[in-house]
Amino acid sequence: MALLLAxxxxxxxxxxxxxxxxxxxxxxxxxxxxxxxLLMSAAGIAGIEIFDQRGHTRxxxxxxxxxxxHISHYDATAxxxxxxxxxxxxxxxxxx
Numbered sequence: 580m581a582l583l584l585a586x587x588x589x590x591x592x593x594x595x596x597x598x599x600x601x602x603x604x605x606x607x608x609x610x611x612x613x614x615x616x617l618l619m620s621a622a623g624i625a626g627i628e629i630f631d632q633r634g635h636t637r638x639x640x641x642x643x644x645x646x647x648x649h650i651s652h653y654d655a656t657a658x659x660x661x662x663x664x665x666x667x668x669x670x671x672x673x674x675x
Contacts, residue, residue: 631655 607616609632617628623644631637635657640650646667652660661675 602618603620605618606614607618609615613630613634614628615630617630619626619628624641626639626641628636629638633655635653635655637653637655638651639653640648642648647664649662649664651662654660659674661673663671663673665671
């Protein structure tokens with residue numbers, strides 16, 4: 580986070596927010612070395628992943644190059660609990 584703030588500090592005038600920050604990946608840490616939120620964009624996929632205190636993925640959301648999108652919710656044992664998806668052919672699914 581300090582690096583991100585340092586990047587903002589050098590942009591624009593004092594008190595003025597930067598107009599744009601471009602990244603392929605942003606990891607927000609819990610301060611103990613593990614990620615809690617991961618924002619990413621690569622290879623035609625944009626996504627967000629949210630982790631629990633043990634570092635296990637609990638929510639994953641993505642939009643892919645083929646215009647499909649998915650949201651998955653996992654329990655504490657990493658088992659799929661709720662999965663939703665939409666596809667470019669009009670199909671939508673929900674499973675739990």
